[in-house]
């Protein structure tokens with residue numbers, strides 16, 4: 575196997591990153607989860623059941639669409655992997671489906687989750703409803719106000735949404751609160767973590783459940799073009815949609831991979847969420863990885879117009895792949911992302927999530943740099959309906975500067 579196909583050791587280390595930096599009380603449920611996952615991943619019945627629900631309920635496989643007008647504008651051949659067409663409108667449900675099936679296997683009748691933008695909360699609430707499992711979602715109070723539509727969706731699905739009022743009142747605090755709940759109710763509860771983050775085995779489990787994106791893409795592009803893509807591009811919040819697309823291509827040395835982080839208002843303290851541009855190695859919420867923190871190790875505030883990219887840490891596997899030089903990371907600003915939303919809407923009739931728009935913005939910004947033979951695949955991780963208010967708000971606030979451009 576290629577040295578680039580990263581696998582964690584038994585304690586979840588991806589090289590110097592990852593691990594299980596948690597209180598003793600969490601070691602037992604994490605180990606239990608690791609064991610159950612191991613047996614499930616070898617069990618053909620589990621795989622069959624997961625595939626059944628991914629096909630019949632989530633709507634997989636999602637299309638790989640040749641975006642002709644976008645291709646014409648940027649100068650390479652661009653394909654869009656349409657994760658926005660998954661049930662509930664984003665890739666998050668791939669992981670939720672897998673994890674709720676694991677919860678069932680452990681005979682846990684209650685699931686909890688954290689959510690930032692609300693997409694992971696909605697996906698967890700959806701799958702829990704479908705299986706008749708109790709669901710509680712922790713969400714920062716600020717995020718609840720920013721994403722009122724998703725709060726309404728979760729409540730309509732029968733989920734209890736608990737507002738978190740500590741700190742910045744966003745995703746980081748919601749994760750801490752969910753972990754607290756888990757420690758208290760560990761007997762009957764499974765914690766459905768939403769990205770390739772946190773303590774082992776989560777980065778491994780989430781990556782594997784999301785790798786369906788890359789496995790499908792590989793088959794689809796070989797059928798369409800009879801060769802592999804030259805570039806894969808995905809936005810990186812926690813890193814799950816990106817690693818899901820990248821992982822099945824890691825041993826294909828010629829396929830370049832670019833992760834796009836949130837540059838927010840620019841790379842100044844507190845104004846962005848580009849961990850690889852402004853971060854250092856540290857430990858946050860169970861894992862060692864690149865983190866936005868000050869000299870004393872205090873976690874810095876983060877900012878992005880897209881709530882799904884607004885987090886201080888990144889998947890440990892991305893940190894390792896970057897060290898190895900296998901993947902590259904860049905960032906785009908709020909403004910570029912919003913312009914990319916408009917562009918994809920007007921050129922292709924597709925309104926992407928603001929998160930996904932970061933990946934699209936990168937490809938647009940590189941216009942003229944792409945070669946005629948380049949095949950670029952962008953992961954459209956989600957659809958944009960949830961962001962309409964954010965975009966209108968941003969445009970109102972920035973009207974003066976926008977006119978000057």
Ligand SMILES: *Cc1c(COP(=O)(O)O)cnc(C)c1O
Nearest residue numbers: 811812813814815882929955956
């Ligand atoms: C949550 C979310 C992201 C960011 O999470 P990753 O784990 O980095 O994929 C990106 N896009 C959408 C649409 C999301 O909902």
